[in-house]
Amino acid sequence: MKLKVKNVDVMASSPAVGMDPADCAEIGVKENDRVRVSNGKAEMSVLLLTSDAFVNVGEVLVPNSVAKRLKVKDGDEVDVVFSPSPESVRSIRKKMDGEVLTDKEIQGVVNDIYLGSLSNIEVSSWLTALYINGMNIDEIAAFARAMVDTGDVIPFDRSPVFDFHSMGGVPGNKITPIVVSIVAAAGLMLPKTSSRAISSACGTSDFVETFCGIEVTAEKLKEIGETVGGAFVWGGSMNIAPVDDIVIKIEHPLGINPRAQMLASILSKKLAIGANYLLVDIPTGSGTKVPTIEVARAYARDFMDLGEKLGIHIECAITYADQPVGSAIGPNLEARECIRILEGNEHPASVIEKACECAGIILEMGGFQNGTEKARELLRSGAAHRKFMEIVVAQGGSPDLKADDLKPGKFTADVVSSKSGYVHSINNKDIVSIAKALGAPNDKGAGMLLLKKKGQRVEAGDVLFQLFADNEAKLARAKELADRYQPVAIEGMLIKRVTAPQPR
Amino acid sequence: MKLKVKNVDVMASSPAVGMDPADCAEIGVKENDRVRVSNGKAEMSVLLLTSDAFVNVGEVLVPNSVAKRLKVKDGDEVDVVFSPSPESVRSIRKKMDGEVLTDKEIQGVVNDIYLGSLSNIEVSSWLTALYINGMNIDEIAAFARAMVDTGDVIPFDRSPVFDFHSMGGVPGNKITPIVVSIVAAAGLMLPKTSSRAISSACGTSDFVETFCGIEVTAEKLKEIGETVGGAFVWGGSMNIAPVDDIVIKIEHPLGINPRAQMLASILSKKLAIGANYLLVDIPTGSGTKVPTIEVARAYARDFMDLGEKLGIHIECAITYADQPVGSAIGPNLEARECIRILEGNEHPASVIEKACECAGIILEMGGFQNGTEKARELLRSGAAHRKFMEIVVAQGGSPDLKADDLKPGKFTADVVSSKSGYVHSINNKDIVSIAKALGAPNDKGAGMLLLKKKGQRVEAGDVLFQLFADNEAKLARAKELADRYQPVAIEGMLIKRVTAPQPR
Structure with a gap:
């Protein structure tokens, strides 16, 4: 169907265009379907969003990123038709069904992630299926190779690497x-x-x-x-296994890092530099x-x-x-x-x-x-x-x-022990949360110095760790967290007294 | 951090705002994280997108839908801070790990889908986990009830329903x-x-x-x-189990309809009208x-x-x-x-x-x-x-x-049999594809009439089915598909001759 381009200046996480629901019904497409947009010279398959508020009947909303690739501008006429999902969506479904994928299917998924042909919805489903159903070693090896193939490699003339x-x-x-x-x-x-x-x-x-x-x-x-x-x-400054950067953005909100994805991603970077x-x-x-x-x-x-x-x-x-x-x-x-x-x-x-x-x-x-x-x-x-x-x-x-050219932040605080005893444990996750609250890794002076490590003797009033920040608000926030988490646990030699239950 | 609102007229599949990567780093947030945006009076947790092209340092890109709910306009100052993921993301991860969810956890997920607090990425992961790991009957019952609770119910005074x-x-x-x-x-x-x-x-x-x-x-x-x-x-004209509409949009590109989701969605609609x-x-x-x-x-x-x-x-x-x-x-x-x-x-x-x-x-x-x-x-x-x-x-x-007030489309074509025999099968999926190519369900006159059904005798030249369309282009497209698919299969009484392999 012929539609008029309405070019907009927006961010899109994957290439997408917008159409009015009436036009969508006319060509038999629905939200999150794909459409092929062409102007006679170039064409592109993109995700479809629908709205009756931001686009009129007869128009297609085209974000800058897509407009540039198609070389179209406001008011141009383009042809928009239904476009089937990429083949790789079948491979994702196969992985959902617990099947083993072929090298070619894995390459297809990786390549479509790289090209932006798979939407966030589909990549999320892929990662979830990987998390649940996993991959065998052959699949992971193919996965790592596919990740290398979508990026640059560095051919060192000196070996071994x-x-x-x-x-x-x-x-x-x-x-x-x-x-x-x-x-x-x-x-x-x-x-x-x-x-x-x-x-x-x-x-x-x-x-x-x-x-x-x-x-x-x-x-x-x-x-x-x-x-x-x-x-x-x-x-990240080179184009090595660039699929990784796309995938990390989707893994992040889900809080998962599927084993297959992690292993493939690590090894792809080693393959790219030709490590021996x-x-x-x-x-x-x-x-x-x-x-x-x-x-x-x-x-x-x-x-x-x-x-x-x-x-x-x-x-x-x-x-x-x-x-x-x-x-x-x-x-x-x-x-x-x-x-x-x-x-x-x-x-x-x-x-x-x-x-x-x-x-x-x-x-x-x-x-x-x-x-x-x-x-x-x-x-x-x-x-x-x-x-x-x-x-x-x-x-x-x-x-x-x-x-000593490297200086910690100007705003500091000492966290002292309220009791005497031994350092029984230091909670890694709490330490990370506090350091991030201080502004790390963005604020270069932000961080902490641990003065007592596991097993060391501590007297009440000893400094357990010091906080450093580049600004006062972050220091205050981190102090609060340190108080709440108590990441360095102090116990006497007797960790817990276990007594028989009282007679009733 | 204080940022200036830059209001934009865009479609967003879920509530989101945009920020420059430098500002993101400053408050320790990443793409697809959530941020809490407040203007002193109202506040809202929304998804974060990042871009250095569409938004400047010190600004936050706020789409209309979010601007309306927060009652902010271009140039207003808002406070933006990191906001943790909703609790329901943990429940999604629990389902990924194959665990049984409690009623409360299921309500949490359904409610957050309804409120738009879960992004497409998270809903997609939820549906994939449901597809792979499923739900037991108690979970599905809780799921159906939760879907009812997020919509309207119709209390009929007459019973039974x-x-x-x-x-x-x-x-x-x-x-x-x-x-x-x-x-x-x-x-x-x-x-x-x-x-x-x-x-x-x-x-x-x-x-x-x-x-x-x-x-x-x-x-x-x-x-x-x-x-x-x-x-x-x-x-769809009422607000019955509205979560279903959101979920369908995510299921569609994945081509899945998890059993638990399907059953809960059907039963929620029956619960909403109080069916006995x-x-x-x-x-x-x-x-x-x-x-x-x-x-x-x-x-x-x-x-x-x-x-x-x-x-x-x-x-x-x-x-x-x-x-x-x-x-x-x-x-x-x-x-x-x-x-x-x-x-x-x-x-x-x-x-x-x-x-x-x-x-x-x-x-x-x-x-x-x-x-x-x-x-x-x-x-x-x-x-x-x-x-x-x-x-x-x-x-x-x-x-x-x-x-007979209801008329099929003006543009028609007959599809005839090229051979004599019996109707051996009619392919449901192909029939659907052809009917959709004709323009169904949006073009009301579009469709087909099957003149021969399974088991019926057919002579070469008999009309197998007729095509109807409201316009010529769609008729032509459907004719092509009908030729390609041959959805009505004709065979002699001997379906297949099985012979012994030839001696080598």
């Missing part, structure tokens, strides 16, 4: 720049792409950007990797993504099976994550703690130990003996720090960077 | 006005609310509106029911919603169990639906065939038989003996036709209505 990935979920995990610097100092290439926080208080990219640039092109990453041997850039060796850090502990050792083992098995299918040698490190890693949480604070260690500071020992154990495994994959010892040596000798500074400079940071 | 429901899915099923007229002629009250076609070629309301009004208020339905004893109105007795017609045959007798029996069991929980006496009729019911498909054509039968025409016998069997069961629920015989008598004597005319007039139709 080493990579490192932490599943995250534990606050304060600032080891990535240390691991990268140690491994590169040993002469291996580890061109690491990281992410920003999704639901956490501070992703690797969120604190690295406090001391150097993180946005690079694929060409630049290739150059830094090949010449300097290491990098810690933001994966990969170490996966699986932080395990209550309040993280991986609550128990059993779950961690299952993930490790999945990763190794997938590595075999995808031609990547994968090893996994199940790491302790029942409390935050180290003392600092928040961008500047984590950056400072991380760089201080590279500068030779011996505290916090737990961060140094985790970084050296992880780097050690990678060094051993690369042919070194006694990897952990080698890693400690490279850190102690200053070689890792020199390599770190090379990378910082390559990423546009200052050659004079010092840890 | 009889009701009839056909699960649909078979084309040409025009029996409802006949059943209602027979039952009401016997002195029982059957105030029937019907729907329009969702995916079919012609719903009951689509053909009833060709000869009388179908939009009434709840008060008017009560009055017609209590005085005339019967009605066949459009349920209900007959459910379950058309069973290939190409319908219920392909086999086993599936039909399972539905019948569900309906009867639900009836017990909800205090409705429910009986079910499993009816033959391997081919369309009667000869006519499409609004005017179905109306004509239906009224002709009421006027005394004895053809098509299958329509008369189905209508009288169904009416008979209802009459027996109402205390009559030999219900089917009684129904045939009321039809034969003209009592059903007189009652039909009373209802038509009460719904604003003409007292002089005759079946």
